[in-house]
Amino acid sequence: MHKTSRIKQTFVYIKKNFRLFMNQKDWKFIIIAAVISLLVCGVVGEKMFETYESTKSGFFAIISAAIWIGIFNSIQGVCKEHDTITSEYRSGLHISSYVMSHVLFDFAVCFIQTAILMAICCLFIDFPSEGIIVEGAVVEYFLTLFLIIWGSDIMGIMISSVSPNPNTAMTAMPFVLILQLVMSGVLFELNGWAEKIAYVTYSKWGMSALGSIGDLNSEDLPLKLSAVFPNVVRLETEAAYEATSENLLKAWGCILIIAVCCTIISIVSLKIRNRDS
Numbered sequence: 132m133h134k135t136s137r138i139k140q141t142f143v144y145i146k147k148n149f150r151l152f153m154n155q156k157d158w159k160f161i162i163i164a165a166v167i168s169l170l171v172c173g174v175v176g177e178k179m180f181e182t183y184e185s186t187k188s189g190f191f192a193i194i195s196a197a198i199w200i201g202i203f204n205s206i207q208g209v210c211k212e213h214d215t216i217t218s219e220y221r222s223g224l225h226i227s228s229y230v231m232s233h234v235l236f237d238f239a240v241c242f243i244q245t246a247i248l249m250a251i252c253c254l255f256i257d258f259p260s261e262g263i264i265v266e267g268a269v270v271e272y273f274l275t276l277f278l279i280i281w282g283s284d285i286m287g288i289m290i291s292s293v294s295p296n297p298n299t300a301m302t303a304m305p306f307v308l309i310l311q312l313v314m315s316g317v318l319f320e321l322n323g324w325a326e327k328i329a330y331v332t333y334s335k336w337g338m339s340a341l342g343s344i345g346d347l348n349s350e351d352l353p354l355k356l357s358a359v360f361p362n363v364v365r366l367e368t369e370a371a372y373e374a375t376s377e378n379l380l381k382a383w384g385c386i387l388i389i390a391v392c393c394t395i396i397s398i399v400s401l402k403i404r405n406r407d408s
Contacts, residue, residue: 137228144232152236164200164244165251171196172255179256183347190341191317193252194334197276198311200244201283202290204237206300209291209397213404220405230288230397237284245277259345264376268344271379275340278383282333282390283311285397292397316371331389335371340382342372349374 171192179189209216209230216229249272252258262268290307294300313319315334329335348369371378 137225137231140225140228141231141235144229145236148232148236152240160200160204160240161243161247163203165247167196167200168248168251172251175256177255177257180259180345186345187317187342187347189256190338190345190347191315193248193276194279194315194337194341195312197245197248197279197337198283198333199308200248201241201280201285202287202304202307204240204244204284205233205287206291206304207297208233209288209401210294210300211297213295216401217405226401226405227398230292230394230401233288234285234394237288238281241281241284242277245273245280248276248280249273263344263374263379271344272341275337275344275383278340278386278390279333279337282386282393285390285393286333289393289397289400293400330385331392333386333389336382336385336389339371340379340386342369343374343379343382345372346374347372 175189175192178185180186216224216226219229220226249269252272253269258272259268262271265271286307287304290303291300294303310328311332311334314321314325314329314332315338316329317338319325321329
């Protein structure tokens with residue numbers, strides 16, 4: 132491969148990824164996204180927005196599904212091509228073009244998966260209509276889930292880039308997923324070092340975004356205990372779920388920053404791996 136511009140190489144590899152996707156009939160990613168969405172949304176159900184607990188756990192389940200879908204897209208995509216990357220790097224491949232081709236091609240795949248997830252969610256869940264930034268809350272939910280799926284996909288590219296082979300990447304995947312779920316702040320209260328680690332996870336900012344759109348601090352979402360004991364009230368609100376445009380935009384921005392960092396790590400790790408070439 133002759134030395135060409137990075138932009139031109141990026142589009143060449145996007146076309147290559149598309150051909151591979153069509154030739155290998157990788158529709159499994161779309162089918163798996165639909166199956167996971169059906170399972171999660173079927174369990175969450177139409178009563179999701181009746182209480183604080185059901186809403187929060189519903190958001191957590193949906194975010195967990197989105198992260199799993201995204202990582203599964205790309206966890207083996209790069210590591211199975213290490214030998215090919217090394218060979219083409221010697222011929223003039225720009226590592227940044229190669230990584231960006233995966234990031235941009237997966238943008239389209241993640242968009243389709245998000246549309247499927249959101250469509251199935253709307254079948255089972257009665258989402259509130261009022262949004263924070265735009266009139267339709269569904270638009271904000273869609274954008275949030277898309278950012279989580281795409282960001283998780285890019286994280287999968289990063290893991291695949293630093294893994295020597297597909298088996299190692301698949302072994303690392305459960306640990307990464309567990310870390311994301313634990314650091315969401317839903318299962319456990321985070322303090323000290325755990326709270327700091329949570330700032331670099333998609334689950335924390337995904338919960339913050341969905342919690343803001345769904346207004347988890349609203350008095351219209353009572354505790355389950357309040358239904359039995361009406362005198363029981365929620366004494367505290369959570370800053371992470373403030374229904375403000377600033378809070379939502381901050382969550383979206385942090386998801387994008389994490390995705391950019393994962394992209395940079397992918398490029399650097401592949402350059403280090405091929406530095407002797």
